[in-house]
Amino acid sequence: MPTDPSTPPVDAILLVSFGGPEGPDDVLPFLENVTRGKPVPRERLLAVAEHYQHFGGKSPINDHCRALIAALRVELDAHGVSLPMYWGNRNWHPLLPDTLRAMRADGVQRALAVFTSAFSSYSGCRQYQENVAAAQAEVGEGAPVVDKVRPFYNHPGFLGAVVERTREALATLNDDERGRAHLLFTAHSIPTAMAATCAYEAQLVSAAGMVARALDAASHEVVYQSRSGPPQVPWLEPDVCDHLEALAARGVGPVVVVPIGFLSDHVEVLWDLDEEARLAAERLGVRFVRAATVGTHPLFVSALRELIQEGLGQATPRVLGDAPALPARCPPGCCAYAPQRPARL
Structure with a gap:
C-alpha cells in the first residue's frame, strides 16, 4: 500500500x-x-x-x-x-x-x-x-x-493488557498453585516455510518473555494451535494439546494458557483451547486455566x-524490550510467502 x-x-x-x-x-x-x-x-x-x-x-x-x-x-x-x-x-x-x-x-x-x-x-x-x-x-x-x-x-499497552489478563487468570488459583503455575503462550501455527520469511517466532518469544518476567512467572513456553493444511507440510510446533501430554509426563502444573497471538476470544480460541485443550488437560489430570484475550482492555x-x-504524526513510538518499533511501511519482500501446497482448513 x-x-x-x-x-x-x-x-x-x-x-x-x-x-x-x-x-x-x-x-x-x-x-x-x-x-x-x-x-x-x-x-x-x-x-x-x-x-x-x-x-x-x-x-x-x-x-x-x-x-x-x-x-x-x-x-x-x-x-x-x-x-x-x-x-x-x-x-x-x-x-x-x-x-x-x-x-x-x-x-x-x-x-x-x-x-x-x-x-x-x-x-x-x-x-x-x-x-x-x-x-x-x-x-x-x-x-x-x-x-x-x-x-x-512490543507496544507497552498491548503487552500490559496481556499481563493484566494473565494476572486475572492467575488470581483464580490458590497461593500454592500460583507459585507453581506454568504459563503456556499460544499463537496460531503457520507453515515453517512462512515462518522462515518473517520474525513471527522471534516476536512471540520476545513478547511472551516480557509478559512472563512482568508476572515473575515460575516458568513459561510458547506453543502453537489451530494448525491446518496437509500433514506432509511442516508447521510450527509444538501443538498445545501435544505439549500438554509432555507437561503431564513431567508433572508440570497447573497450566495457565495465554492466547497471546489472538486479540479476541473467537472460535479458534473457544474451540481449540476451551474445548480441545481443556478436555486434553482434564484427561491428563493437569489443572488448566485460560487467560482471556486482550479484547477491549483499556x-x-x-x-x-x-x-x-x-x-498521524501526533505521537512518538513506544516499545518494550530491546527491539525497535517496526516501520509502518513494510520493506519490499517483507513476509513474502509462496505456499508449498494450497493450505487447507
Whole structure:
C-alpha cells in the first residue's frame, strides 16, 4: 500500500479483520470464502462448520470488532482524534470492497488501517495488505489510499493488557498453585516455510518473555494451535494439546494458557483451547486455566489510539524490550510467502 508525499492527509480510520459468520446459514458460505481457490475436501469444510455450529453458528469476532470500534471511538474522541471509523473484512461482511466503496461515497481519500494482528507474518500482515490492494483494484477509480499502523507486538499497552489478563487468570488459583503455575503462550501455527520469511517466532518469544518476567512467572513456553493444511507440510510446533501430554509426563502444573497471538476470544480460541485443550488437560489430570484475550482492555485500546496517533504524526513510538518499533511501511519482500501446497482448513 505505497504512498507518497502528494497523497492527501488521513481522513478516516479503517479496522481490517478476518471476518466470521453471523448465523448458522452463514457458516458454509463463510468457509467457502476462506478456502476459495484451495482444494479443501467438502467433508473437511463440514467438520470445521460443526465447530461454528457448536457456538450457534456465530463467530464472536464480529461482535468483538464492533465493541473494539466503539471503545476506540471513545478513546480517540477523548484525545482529540475525530476521524470517522470504518470496518472491512477479508472473508465476510462487511467485505473490504464494500467498505471501500462506502468510504469513497463518503468522500474519504486516505485511510489509516489497523489490522487485527499484533505480530508480523504473511497471514497476519502482508496478506491483509494484499486484500486491501485487491479491494482497491475492484473498487477502481476513487478508491481511498490506505496506509497502516505498525505491528505492535512490543507496544507497552498491548503487552500490559496481556499481563493484566494473565494476572486475572492467575488470581483464580490458590497461593500454592500460583507459585507453581506454568504459563503456556499460544499463537496460531503457520507453515515453517512462512515462518522462515518473517520474525513471527522471534516476536512471540520476545513478547511472551516480557509478559512472563512482568508476572515473575515460575516458568513459561510458547506453543502453537489451530494448525491446518496437509500433514506432509511442516508447521510450527509444538501443538498445545501435544505439549500438554509432555507437561503431564513431567508433572508440570497447573497450566495457565495465554492466547497471546489472538486479540479476541473467537472460535479458534473457544474451540481449540476451551474445548480441545481443556478436555486434553482434564484427561491428563493437569489443572488448566485460560487467560482471556486482550479484547477491549483499556490498556490495549489506548495502545491502538497511540498507534493511530503515530500514523498521524501526533505521537512518538513506544516499545518494550530491546527491539525497535517496526516501520509502518513494510520493506519490499517483507513476509513474502509462496505456499508449498494450497493450505487447507
